[in-house]
Each structure stands twice: as structure tokens, then as C-alpha cells.
Amino acid sequence: MTDEAYFTHKLEHREIRPTAARLQILREMTRGDEAVSLPDLEHYLPQLDKSTISRTLSLFLLHRLIHAVDDGSGALKYAVCSDDCDCTVEDEHTHFYCTECHRTFCLKHLHVPVVPLPEGFQLESINYVLKGLCPQCSEKQQTRHRKT
Amino acid sequence: MTDEAYFTHKLEHREIRPTAARLQILREMTRGDEAVSLPDLEHYLPQLDKSTISRTLSLFLLHRLIHAVDDGSGALKYAVCSDDCDCTVEDEHTHFYCTECHRTFCLKHLHVPVVPLPEGFQLESINYVLKGLCPQCSEKQQTRHRKT
DNA sequence: GTTTATGCAAATTCTTTGCAATACT
DNA sequence: AGTATTGCAAAGAATTTGCATAAAC
Numbered sequence: 001m002t003d004e005a006y007f008t009h010k011l012e013h014r015e016i017r018p019t020a021a022r023l024q025i026l027r028e029m030t031r032g033d034e035a036v037s038l039p040d041l042e043h044y045l046p047q048l049d050k051s052t053i054s055r056t057l058s059l060f061l062l063h064r065l066i067h068a069v070d071d072g073s074g075a076l077k078y079a080v081c082s083d084d085c086d087c088t089v090e091d092e093h094t095h096f097y098c099t100e101c102h103r104t105f106c107l108k109h110l111h112v113p114v115v116p117l118p119e120g121f122q123l124e125s126i127n128y129v130l131k132g133l134c135p136q137c138s139e140k141q142q143t144r145h146r147k148t
Numbered sequence: 149m150t151d152e153a154y155f156t157h158k159l160e161h162r163e164i165r166p167t168a169a170r171l172q173i174l175r176e177m178t179r180g181d182e183a184v185s186l187p188d189l190e191h192y193l194p195q196l197d198k199s200t201i202s203r204t205l206s207l208f209l210l211h212r213l214i215h216a217v218d219d220g221s222g223a224l225k226y227a228v229c230s231d232d233c234d235c236t237v238e239d240e241h242t243h244f245y246c247t248e249c250h251r252t253f254c255l256k257h258l259h260v261p262v263v264p265l266p267e268g269f270q271l272e273s274i275n276y277v278l279k280g281l282c283p284q285c286s287e288k289q290q291t292r293h294r295k296t
Numbered sequence: 297g298t299t300t301a302t303g304c305a306a307a308t309t310c311t312t313t314g315c316a317a318t319a320c321t
Numbered sequence: 322a323g324t325a326t327t328g329c330a331a332a333g334a335a336t337t338t339g340c341a342t343a344a345a346c
Contacts, residue, residue: 019320019326039310049328054311072218072275074336075310094263099272113261115242120283124247127220127277135268167301167345186335197303202336204301222311223335 003027013083014063021048025056026065026080035069035077035095035104071097071104071129079106089114089126096130100137104129151175161231162211169196173204174213174228183217183225183243183252219245219252219277227254237262240274246282248289253282 007026011018028044029036038057042050057078060066064087069077077095085091094110097103112128133141155174159166176192177184184192189201205226208214212235217225225243233239242258245251260276281289 017320017325021327037310050310051312051329052327054313055327058312068220070218070220070275070277072216072224076220096265096269107263107266110263113263115255115258115261115278117244117278118255120286121244121278122281122286123278124280126279127218127275129218129275130263130265130269130271131274132272133270138268138270165300165345169302198335199304199337200302202338206337 010083011065014060014065016059016063016065021052022056022059024048025053026060029066029078029080033106033108035071035079035106037073037075037077039075040077067092069095069104069129070127071095072131073097073102073104077104079104082108087125089123092126092128094128094130096132096134098134098137099131100133100141103134105134158231159213162208162213164207164211164213169200170204170207172196173201174208177214177226177228181254181256183219183227183254185221185223185225187223188225215240217243217252217277218275219243220279221245221250221252225252227252230256235273237271237274240276243277244282245277245279246285247279248281248285251282252277 004023007023007030008018011022011026016022024045025041025048028041038050038053041053045053057066060078061068064081064085066078066080067085067087069079071077081087090111092112094107094112096105096107098105112126114123114126117123152171155171155178156166159170159174164170172193173189173196176189186198186201186205190196190198193201205214208226209216212229212233214226214228215233215235217227219225229235229239237260240260242255242260244253244255246253260274262271262274265271
């Protein structure tokens with residue numbers, strides 16, 4: 001299966017018409033294990049208008065092809081769901097936001113923890129973002145300390 | 149101890165000069181167990197400029213008088229820390245965002261869970277927001293269903 | 297009287313929307 | 322043709338900043 005066919009299938013699986021713009025956005029979002037923001041996509045895909053990207057992200061969200069993470073950086077970040085994801089609380093995973101390089105990592109093997117809620121609260125979803133230094137930035141900081 | 153003296157002391161305890169604007173903002177933030185946004189404060193304190201509120205919140209954050217919660221509503225929310233809070237991961241509590249009434253509740257008795265991070269990640273803080281319906285909105289919804 | 301805080305206006309950043317033009321089936 | 326998609330321009334919302342005035346010590 002070619003790359004193109006793979007992404008086309010992925011869109012159709014979620015009942016999204018595979019247009020050129022949507023394929024480009026999905027391809028871009030699939031590179032790497034990091035969540036990307038609308039401004040990120042705007043930067044990497046200058047041929048597309050931000051309104052197109054915005055509407056595409058809304059569509060992807062609606063069809064549960066991607067999930068959104070609020071990492072507190074000011075811009076929402078988005079990442080492609082795994083194929084079997086239904087976006088229920090049980091499907092959600094932990095994200096890590098690096099306060100140094102501002103990247104947000106998907107820690108797909110770490111499910112979000114669920115604390116028992118008081119009476120009356122009805123849980124729909126969870127935003128669980130750990131913040132700190134990613135391995136690279138943590139390493140750089142230690143190197144700097146060793147040298148000084 | 150009067151109200152005024154209580155808030156003045158609270159500011160001074162965090163080494164913040166107790167000006168009129170700061171006292172009003174702190175008083176407003178102390179009402180209720182909900183986190184408030186900058187636009188919320190702007191609405192409740194029309195006598196203060198939003199730039200003043202913005203700068204005051206930054207100052208409060210810096211001095212760890214308040215903590216910020218990103219509930220995904222578009223506006224950051226802020227809530228007064230408990231007196232013994234040092235804003236470490238162990239001090240952080242769970243927040244609940246109601247998708248219906250858009251209020252954010254501090255669940256102070258529920259510490260944020262901490263999942264074990266992969267090698268190399270250095271944890272600084274956690275944003276843990278549960279989303280769904282609060283007791284009131286959940287109740288209203290059920291009432292509506294019973295009637296129809 | 298010098299430092300600090302505040303208000304006003306404007307800028308910035310992220311995101312969405314109306315509408316006309318284009319592409320698809 | 323008729324519907325869906327896209328680009329452009331503009332609007333909207335939250336937040337911040339420069340600068341002049343006002344308040345505090």
C-alpha cells in the first residue's frame with residue numbers, strides 16, 4: 001500500500017472525503033509522535049490557508065480521527081488517534097509538555113488516570129498534561145551545568 | 149481580624165504589596181470554590197482595567213498566591229492556593245470543568261495522580277482537568293429527560 | 297521625590313466566520 | 322448543475338505591552 005493510499009484509507013475509515021488539503025494535513029500530523037498546533041501546521045503547510053486548516057481540524061475532531069490536547073502553551077495541540085480509538089475516557093493517554101522546547105509528546109502507552117469523582121459529577125473526558133523538561137532539554141541543561 | 153486585614157495579611161505573607169486593586173481581586177477570587185478567568189474578573193470588577201487584572205494575576209502566580217488551571221474553555225482560570233501550598237506537584241489538586249455551565253471546580257481533597265514517566269522526562273507540574281457535567285447541570289438534564 | 301502601580305490605547309496571538317471562487321461527482 | 326471545499330479578508334476573543342498619569346513609601 002502506498003503512502004497516499006494509506007492516508008486516503010485512514011480518512012475514509014472515519015468517513016471523511018480525502019481531499020488534497022486533508023491528505024496533506026493528515027500526513028503532516030503523522031510525522032513524529034508529537035502533537036501539533038494550528039500555527040504549527042500553518043508554518044509547515046504554507047500552501048494552505050489557516051481557515052482551511054482550522055476547518056479541517058474541526059472536521060477531524062468531529063470524526064474522531066484526531067484528539068485535542070490543551071497543553072497550556074496558548075495554542076491547542078492536536079494528534080492523530082490510534083486506529084482503534086473511540087475517544088472515550090479509557091482511550092485517552094497522557095501527554096507531556098516540555099516547558100523549554102514547547103513540544104507536546106504523546107505518551108500513548110500511559111493511560112490517563114481517573115480519580116473517583118464526588119457524587120453528582122458526570123465524567124466525559126479528561127485533559128491530563130504533565131509539564132517539565134523532555135529528555136533532550138533535560139540533557140542539555142545537565143550538560144550546561146557540568147561545563148559551568 | 150477584619151476581612152480587610154485578613155486579605156492584607158494573605159498578600160503580605162506572599163510578599164505582595166497590598167494595594168486596593170490587589171485586595172479587590174483577591175477578595176473576588178476568594179468567593180466560592182470556583183476558578184475564575186481574567187474575563188470573569190473583568191466582569192465582576194468593572195472599576196479595574198483588564199491590564200491591571202492581567203498584571204496582578206501574573207504577580208500572584210509568580211508569588212504562588214494563586215495557581216492557574218487550563219480547562220480548555222479558551223480562557224485560563226485561576227484560583228487562590230491554600231495557605232500551605234508551595235505549588236509543587238504534591239500540592240496540586242484535581243479540577244472539574246462543566247461543559248454545560250462552563251464553571252471550573254476545585255476538588256481540593258483530590259490530589260492529582262502522577263503516572264510514572266519514561267526515562268529522561270523531568271516533571272515540574274501537572275494540569276489535570278476532568279470534564280463533564282457538574283451536579284447541578286447533570287440534575288437539570290435528568291429532569292428534562294423525565295419530563296419529555 | 298523616587299519607585300511602584302494603574303489606566304488607556306494599541307498590539308499580539310490564536311481561532312473562527314462570511315462570502316465569493318473553485319473543485320468535485 | 323449542484324454540493325462540498327477552499328482562500329481571502331475580516332472579525333472575535335483572550336492576553337499583553339508601551340507609555341503617561343497617579344498613588345505609595
